[in-house]
Amino acid sequence: AQSVAQPEDQVNVAEGNPLTVKCTYSVSGNPYLFWYVQYPNRGLQFLLKYITGDNLVKGSYGFEAEFNKSQTSFHLKKPSALVSDSALYFCAVRGVTGYSTLTFGKGTMLLVSP
Template structure:
C-alpha cells in the first residue's frame, strides 16, 4: 500500500524566514503526490501536486514542493513565511490502479510568529 509520513508534528518559523514542511513517501511505481492545507474550521484546500516532469512544483499562495526520488521525499517550501500561513498541512499520495483514492499523512502544524 502507498503511504506518506510527516515526521514533524509542528514547525515553528518567524515571519519572513523560509519554511520547510517535510514529507516522505513509500510507493510502488510512479508516485502521485499532493499537498493540502487546512485552516481552522475549514476543509482541506489543494496547494499543489506532483505527477511527472519537473522536480520543483509551484502551487498556490507562493508555496512550492521539491520532489526527490532518491530520498523519496516531497517537502513543501516557501521562501518567505507569512503569519497567515499558520495552518495544518497534509501530504497525500494517490493510491490504487482502478478506483483511486488519496491517502493522507498525519499532518504538520505550521506556526509562523510575527
C-alpha cells in the first residue's frame, strides 16, 4: 500500500525567508508525486508534480520541489515566502500501476508572518 507522511502539522516562517514543507512517501515502484494547496474556503489547487526527469520540479507561485529517490522525499520549497502563501499544503502520491487515485498526507499548515 502507498502512503505519504507530512511530519509537521504547522510550519512558521517570516516573510522573505525561505520555506520548506516536508513530505516523504512510500510506494511500490516509481512514484508520481504531487503538491496541492488549499486556501481558506477554497478547493485544492494543483501546485506541481513529479512524473519523471529532472529531480527539481518548478510549479505555480514560485514554488518548487525536489524529488529524492534515496530518501523517498519530495519536499516543497520556496526561496522567499510571502504572507499570501499562508495556506494548507498537501503532498500526494500515486503509483505507476493500478488505479489513478491519489494518496494524500494529512497536510501542513504554513503560516508566513509579516
